[in-house]
Amino acid sequence: MRKLEKIVGLLAIVSVILKFLLIPYSGISLSLSILTLAVLYYPLGFAFFNRIQLRQILKKESYNGKSTLKIIGAVGVGLALSILCIGILFKLQHYPFSLTILKAGMFLASIASLIVIVQLLKTKNSFYKKILNRVSIIGGISLLLLFVSDLNIVKIQYRNHPEYIKAYEAYLKNPDNAEIQKKLGIESHKATMSEQEFDEYRKSILDEN
Numbered sequence: 001m002r003k004l005e006k007i008v009g010l011l012a013i014v015s016v017i018l019k020f021l022l023i024p025y026s027g028i029s030l031s032l033s034i035l036t037l038a039v040l041y042y043p044l045g046f047a048f049f050n051r052i053q054l055r056q057i058l059k060k061e062s063y064n065g066k067s068t069l070k071i072i073g074a075v076g077v078g079l080a081l082s083i084l085c086i087g088i089l090f091k092l093q094h095y096p097f098s099l100t101i102l103k104a105g106m107f108l109a110s111i112a113s114l115i116v117i118v119q120l121l122k123t124k125n126s127f128y129k130k131i132l133n134r135v136s137i138i139g140g141i142s143l144l145l146l147f148v149s150d151l152n153i154v155k156i157q158y159r160n161h162p163e164y165i166k167a168y169e170a171y172l173k174n175p176d177n178a179e180i181q182k183k184l185g186i187e188s189h190k191a192t193m194s195e196q197e198f199d200e201y202r203k204s205i206l207d208e209n
Helices: 002-020 026-041 068-093 098-123 126-146 150-157 162-173 178-192 195-208
Strands: none
Touching: 002 026, 002 150, 026 068, 068 098, 068 126, 068 150, 098 126, 150 162, 162 178, 178 195
16 A cells, blocks of 8 residues: 555645646646545555555454554544645645645644654654654645645746736635636636637637627
8 A cells, every 4th residue: 555655645746746837637636646645544544554455454363463552543643644635635726624624634633743753752663653754744735735825826826827816816805706706717717728729718608698
């Protein structure tokens, strides 16, 4: 499962880069990769962190030498990391409640980190070191996103499309306005489509009206 983690983690990084380059369908690959990580950490965290293969999960002997504390700890840490992954996805996709999810994940990750650090100092076990490394990386990204507004992310992503940024600022001030929503959609297509594709899209809108 660690190979799967590396593969989907790399795919998530590439997807983020493509998303900021406004490459079509990058949002789909970003969602799939981060959601895969979230599932890997929870509910499969108890197996993932204890190096239990998927096909061995239901076998009793797979848990020989695995303490109850490690199993429960892996579940708790996996839940925190899973929530953080979903929060990161929501933030990058501009979905609602992203800050709430990130804060909940950070709270759980902070508690898990304290426990892991205590156990690491007591036992010097690499099990806790590997967990702490993941919490540090994913928690660090989450903490950064907590302090970066959606508007600033949009300004970076659409840095070459000032009209979209203006439309997004107007949307933030009045999100229920249908005309502003329509304008935002048009500018989004203009930024991500070729000139020919956008002309066809604009004609289809005129035909509908």
